[in-house]
Amino acid sequence: MYIISLTYKVSLETIDSYLDLHIKYLNEQYELQNFIASGRKTPRTGGIILSKISEKNELLKILDKDPFKINGLADYDITEFIPNKTCEELKFLME
Numbered sequence: 001m002y003i004i005s006l007t008y009k010v011s012l013e014t015i016d017s018y019l020d021l022h023i024k025y026l027n028e029q030y031e032l033q034n035f036i037a038s039g040r041k042t043p044r045t046g047g048i049i050l051s052k053i054s055e056k057n058e059l060l061k062i063l064d065k066d067p068f069k070i071n072g073l074a075d076y077d078i079t080e081f082i083p084n085k086t087c088e089e090l091k092f093l094m095e
Contacts (some may be wrong), residue, residue: 007046021067
């Protein structure tokens with residue numbers, strides 16, 4: 001599992017102009033079951049994506065398709081996370 005932390009490098013006005021494309025990209029990745037959660041940081045300086053992809057190189061290829069990345073709008077910090085304990089509802093993360 002990976003935690004992807006995006007940090008915006010441009011104004012929110014610029015981010016908002018690409019937001020519909022970014023949301024379309026996210027929706028496609030959810031349909032492919034590559035992402036399991038995502039959302040904005042508070043304050044709005046970026047976002048977080050959780051991915052259950054097992055191979056980092058595969059994840060990098062997927063992230064390269066994000067309009068925010070294609071257009072140089074955000075930095076991406078990737079952290080591998082291996083859960084060893086969860087609540088019942090999240091047991092699938094340990095598979």
